[in-house]
Amino acid sequence: MTSTFWLARSGFIALLMASLLSCSGLQSGFEQPTVSLTSFRMVPSGTAVPRFEIGLQISNPNRTELRLQGISYQIDLEGYRVLSGVSNELPIIAAYGTGDVLLQASPDLLSSVALFSDLLNQRRDSLRFNLEANIDAGSRWRRIRVERSGDVSLSGLRR
DSSP, X not given: OOHHHHHHHHHHHHHHHHHHHHHHHHHTTOOOOEEEEEEEEEEOOSSSSOXXXXXXXXXXXXXXXXXXXXXXXXXXXXXXXXXXXXEOOOOEEOTTOEEEEEEEEOOOHHHHHHHHHHHXXXXXXXXXXXXXXXXXXOTTSOOEEEEEEEEEEOGGGOO
16 A cells, blocks of 8 residues: 555544544533423413413523523423424523523414313313423534423412
């Protein structure tokens, strides 16, 4: 084999190693932001279709700002997947700072019919929910996955 081949091969390996080292450096020192569920409630909508408001607080423990690109989420109520959506209207979270995200969602019609049918058969003061969200923090960082569950009160909506 010629020396040109070995030189090209060595150059390719050096380039590959430099690329791998630069990519690993992008995530070194990155601490996973924390996401807290601050609110989950049904809000009056003025129509027959209820609306839900989901509040999240994101804390950035890193020394660089966090430019959130988007969020995708889905919510189950009483085991029925009734809410899902996406948003790209997210704040920039300052280094060592927090930011609030407020999502508004309307339920999926078919899942909602099944849920309301179930609710008509059994009266409840609250609904059990499960929230799953994926937050895109940009190509430099890994995605932030959130899973939370709890109860949402229905007592404030009854008259």
